Amino acid sequence: MSLTAEKLAQATELLNEADFDVWITFVRETSAGSDPVLPLILDGSLTWISALIVTKSMKIAVVGNYDADAFVASGEWDLVVPYVQGIREPLLEVLEAHVPPSGRIGINYSTSDDKADGITHGMHQVLSSYLAGTQFENSLVSAEKLVQALRGVKSATEVSRMREAIAETVVIFNQVPSWVKIGSSERELSDRVQAWMEDRKYGYAWSKSGNPIVNFGPDSMVGHGVPSPNIKLAEGQVLHIDLGLIVNDYASDLQRCWYIGAEVPEDVSHALAAVNAAISAAAAELRPGVRGVDVDDAARASITASGYDVYQHAVGHQVGRVAHDGGGILGPSWERYGTTPFEPVRAGQVYTLELGVNPPGRGYIGIEEMVLVTDDGIEWLSERQLSMPAIQPE
Secondary structure, three states: OOHHHHHHHHHHHHHOOOOOOEEEEEEOOOOOOOOOOHHHHOOOOOOOOEEEEEOOOOEEEEEEHHHHHHHHHHOOOOEEEEEOOOOHHHHHHHHHHHOOOOOOEEEOOOOOOHHHOOOOHHHHHHHHHHHOOOOOOOOEEEOHHHHHHHHHOOOHHHHHHHHHHHHHHHHHHHHHHHHOOOOOEHHHHHHHHHHHHHHOOOEEOOOHHHOOEEEEOOOOOOOOOOOOOOOEOOOOOEEEEEEOEEEOOEEOOEEEEEEEOOOOOHHHHHHHHHHHHHHHHHHHHOOOOOEHHHHHHHHHHHHHHOOOOOOOOOOEOEOOOOOOOOOOOEOOOOHHHOOHHHOEOOOOOEEEEEEEEOOOOOOOEEEEEEEEEOOOOEEEOOOOOOOOOEEOOO
16 A cells, blocks of 8 residues: 555544544645645645545545546545536535535644645635535634644554664764864765765755754854854864754654763763753653643753753654654743644654753754654654764864
8 A cells, every 4th residue: 555545544534533524635736835735645746726635435536637547547536526627616516425514624724733734825715715605605624633643643654764764864973973073164064964865865854954953062053053164173062963864755853962072071971961861851751642741841840950941942843754744742832832732642643852952162962862652652763862972083
């Protein structure tokens, strides 16, 4: 079974849990980008306005006639309805046949989750105009919960692909000590990593301009900065890398650190231990049914108890087809996160657990691991970095 067939079957199961009757992904031509959920349910692109419809028993594609043959050939859609002049009438006929009186139609919009907010304002207006004056005029509701679960709860195939991406990321990390030298720049190391990735045709789990994030010492950009050609590696610094690959359509997102010098000093060891203690505190809380905000609270209490400032981001996010894959997060109840920290964790989701501190004069000490939520806890997908390697480049 193809991955899109797996996800369509999952969508049918999720619809039976939902508070609406039909789920529609409604898009126009997709050559310049489209609904983030589309690659989960369609291996291909669309040229005309299309409605990909999942009911509780069927999968129906209402598409332009030149797109229809590919849908039929895939064998993944129970009914393919082609049109030539316009989609309105065939779409309404399908809805009349499959939506009960007073039924509800889920579409992809959300006020908190960008990956569940795929229908554009224009397409929402188009769909609303089609339904105006019909029995479906007031039927549209958010499909946010279904989309979050479909993206978040990974199939065995998806998890396998993510393991592959993680393994390839670790291969790159293992090369780093041989790639750096005293006086080399952040940009030089970033270029070396990107050359390795591109030689193997790996994708970038976020924008290439800042992937990998490379930090040499205390003067480096904080957070989502870009590697500098002017910041050079020196003894006594911490070298930090945040790297995410896409391998076979699925992402990794890991952070690792090295100390530049003969022996790791006590302040650096203490900082790394505090970071890992906070990650362990979050891991101990992470299991199905808990809220992300409660997992974040555990890490936040741990890091401050170790004497460090409160970190200014969530302790974890979901990973899937990209590094930041939407859905619930393991984060604080801040305005910028909307409702996502209050989403209950589900088995099958993959999260990062990440944290960092800045001991004076050393640079950023950040660790990021990836975990799979199981029925009663988590499985570590990445081997944890619990100690700081000391390296002495030439």
